[in-house]
Structures are given as C-alpha cells and as structure tokens.
C-alpha cells in the first residue's frame with residue numbers, strides 16, 4: 299500500500315524550489331508571480347477516487363513534510379460524465395475517457411494543477427497538452443468474484459465459476475469480464491450493475507443478481523477486501539490494462555510539477571502500465587471490444603535492465619471467440635513489447651471484433 303512506503307529525502311530541485319517559494323510566501327504578505335499555493339488537485343468524488351487522491355498526497359508529503367505543514371494541497375472534486383450515467387453500459391456511450399473528460403478540461407483551463415486517476419479509466423491517448431506524469435506503486439491487479447448470499451466458493455481456484463448455478467445472473471458492466479466468463483460458462487446471464495463499489499455490493503446483498511466482479515484493488519483500498527469470495531488468478535481472468543495503478547496527469551508545460559511527480563513515481567508501475575497501455579492502444583478499435591492486458595516484471599530489482607512479461611487477451615463480447623497471448627522482452631522496451639503483442643492479437647482476431655457494428 300502506498301502509505302506504507304518508507305520516507306526518504308526527495309532529490310528534486312523542483313520540490314525544494316516549491317517549498318522555498320512557499321516558505322518565502324508565508325513570510326511576505328504580498329507574493330509576486332510565484333507559483334500559487336495551494337496546489338489544486340482534481341479528483342472524482344467517489345470514495346475510491348478520494349482514497350486514491352489522499353494516498354497520493356500522503357506520499358508526496360512524506361517526501362516533503364513542509365508541504366503538509368503549510369496545507370499545500372486543495373482537493374477539487376469533479377463530477378464527470380461517467381459519474382452521471384448510471385443506467386447504460388459505459389461502452390455504449392463512449393467508454394474510456396468518460397471518467398476523465400471534465401478533469402482534463404479543468405487541467406487545460408488551469409483550474410487545477412494536477413489530477414489523480416485510476417489508470418484503467420484513463421484513455422491511452424491523452425488530449426494534447428496533458429501528460430501522465432506519475433504512476434504509483436500497483437495495488438493487486440487481480441479481479442475478485444463476489445458471490446451473493448448463500449453461494450459457496452468452489453474448491454478449485456482454477457474453476458471459480460463452478461460456484462455459480464446454471465443460468466446464474468452476474469451483475470457486471472465490463473465486457474472484458476463478461477466475455478472471459480462466458481467463454482467457460484456460456485449459460486451465465488449478464489445484467490448491468492453500475493454505481494460505485496458500495497452500491498454494487500448493496501445490490502448484490504439485495505439479491506438483484508447472483509454474483510458480481512470487482513477489482514480487488516478497489517475493495518482493498520476501501521477496506522472491503524473481505525467481501526471478495528474468490529480472487530481470480532490472471533490465468534482465469536486477465537485484468538484490465540492499468541488495473542490497480544493510480545496515475546497522475548499534469549499540463550505538459552508544467553515542467554516543475556512534472557519533475558516533482560516523476561521523482562516519486564514507481565518504476566515498476568510505469569514499466570508494466572506502459573506495456574499494458576501500448577497493447578491497448580494498438581487494439582482499441584471499438585470501445586465494446588473485450589480486451590485484457592496484464593504485465594509484470596520478472597526481476598523488479600533489475601529496473602530497466604530487467605524483463606517484462608505481458609499477457610494480452612482479445613475476445614468477442616459473447617465469449618465464443620477468445621485469444622490470449624504472451625510475450626517477454628526488455629523492460630526498457632515495454633512500449634514496443636506492448637505494441638508487438640497488440641498487433642499479433644489483432645492480426646489473428648476476426649476484424650468484426652474491432653469494428654463498431656451498431
């Protein structure tokens with residue numbers, strides 16, 4: 299967990315500059331054109347988004363306690379299109395980007411200085427003028443199966459869906475999760491179950507469906523990990539690109555803040571998310587395409603000299619087609635590795651999967 303990171307001094311000239319300016323500003327009544335404090339951080343207002351934002355700010359202030367002492371940050375809660383649409387499949391109205399559009403606009407307009415996102419909800423190509431400045435240490439990337447009242451987990455972790463009776467209704471809005479489940483259990487039925495994590499769990503408890511799937515990362519961050527009936531092995535359910543990683547965006551022109559954020563980023567999260575997002579960028583033909591991407595470093599201590607292993611998956615929504623491939627290469631080449639696997643998956647999948655047919 300992020301907050302468990304040991305603190306060490308930050309070797310960033312940028313941070314020292316911000317701190318020095320802030321200290322000077324406290325002394326002089328009328329600061330000149332200095333960078334304004336507080337730094338304004340944009341976030342969605344869901345409990346998970348707020349948790350992630352605070353974890354990020356905690357990490358930042360561990361490097362420079364003076365920022366905490368001077369209340370250097372101000373949260374700006376931003377209501378996004380994705381938050382407003384509760385009853386339609388997200389993919390139908392534009393998929394990724396819906397959780398970030400208003401946040402990007404606030405950054406570009408200068409209403410906020412940086413923004414904290416769940417990386418899996420962030421589109422692979424950011425608007426001009428914005429950059430992904432920091433990726434935080436990954437929380438568990440796996441998905442969790444949550445069974446409704448009365449259902450018992452299966453004994454075989456590689457056959458988790460055995461827990462579900464024939465024709466069971468799974469509340470799930472993710473085409474990636476749906477396709478992978480239908481591939482092994484075509485009898486299952488799927489219904490929309492949107493809303494934040496707590497809302498979905500409440501609906502499950504109220505027997506509106508028999509089971510649901512959620513990212514373990516979200517459950518853990520909200521202190522609800524015990525609600526996971528089964529944690530799905532990535533061999534059973536390939537996670538979504540970026541799942542479990544928090545990313546921070548800033549204006550490309552804000553060199554000072556970019557330098558500060560780069561100094562606290564997690565190399566491993568950067569490398570694996572680069573591979574996963576490159577795979578996704580290569581495949582993203584239609585937002586209704588079930589796509590999975592999951593990378594890990596084979597020898598994290600070796601940093602850029604190590605190797606990255608990437609699993610990619612493409613499927614049809616109904617699960618009748620499913621293709622899964624793996625690739626290993628230099629961690630320093632994560633982008634190229636991701637692109638290469640993406641191209642290979644695309645080449646050997648039916649073209650109809652990548653075209654919007656509505």
Ligand SMILES: NCc1[nH]cc(CCC(=O)O)c1CC(=O)O
Nearest residue numbers: 416419512513515516541542543
């Ligand atoms: N699409 C919603 C979303 N975005 C990020 C997370 C979980 C946290 C993460 O993956 O970092 C979730 C909920 C879920 O899929 O269960």
